Amino acid sequence: MSACRLYIALDGNGLNGFEGFAGIAKLSIDPGARDFDIDVRFYPGVAGGHATQLNPSGTVGYLGNLSQTLLFYDPHTLRERARQSTLPFNAPEVFYQSQTHVVWLSDDELVTVIGxxxxxxxxGALDRPEPIGAHGVTLPHAIKRSSSGRYLFYxxxxxxxxxYANxxxxxxxxxxxxxxxxxP
Known part of the structure; x- marks a missing residue:
């Protein structure tokens, strides 16, 4: 049906973005037919949906959130595929210290921040994170990968x-x- 799909992270019903279920809205658009379709799914036990990223082939989505939970979903059905709490690996200093962004390295490998x-x-091994180095800032946000693939910017x-971050x-x-x- 769609010529393109947009995925939007949803942060629940609270005005501050920290309360209510986290979810995904999928907007499928066919501009030629002047048609669109909307699908929405919320994930119980996960709050503060923040950002979403798809793996390179578009077969797995990640929903960044404020629940110290890694949550992966199927971009076609929006059904949950996998979930892993990060609390066994690190207790956050502040409630908003969570895995809001990831960078996909391949279809099944990604980088995020824990502590x-x-x-x-x-x-296939979300319960075994591999530390690759300290980030060095107060609280990393909006992580992006360079076109060469060598660097992360955040x-x-x-x-x-x-x-203050500065x-x-x-x-x-x-x-x-x-x-x-x-x-400055």
Whole structure:
């Protein structure tokens, strides 16, 4: 039906974005036929939907959230495929320290942040994150991968215990080293 699909992370019914079930809205659009279809699914036990990313082939989606939970879904049906709490690996200092963004390295391998570390995860082994290096900033946010695939770029969020962010980071995936750029 659709010429394109848009996936939108939903953050529940609270005005602050932290309350209510996290979910995904899929908007399928066929501009030539002037037709569209909307599908929405919420995931019980997960709050604060924030961002969504699909793997390179578009067969698995990730729903970033504020629940310290890795949540993967099928982009076609929106059904949950896998879920893993990150609390066994790290207790967050503040409630909004969670895995809101990931970077896909392949169809079954991705990088996210757990605590002070970037970690590599495989879809079949979500209970075994592999630390790859410290991120070096207050709270990483909006992680993006360079076109070469070697670097991660990320902003930093203010932190209730560590103050204003005023920084951004560049992480070298080949060396496992971060460079922090201080901002005014």
């Amino acid at each position: 002070e570390q970037f970690v590599k995860l495989r879809l 902003g930093a969020m203010d932190h209730d215990h560590h103050g 920084q951004m980071g560049v992480f070298d995936l080949s060396t496992g080293q971060a460079r922090v750029v201080e901002l």
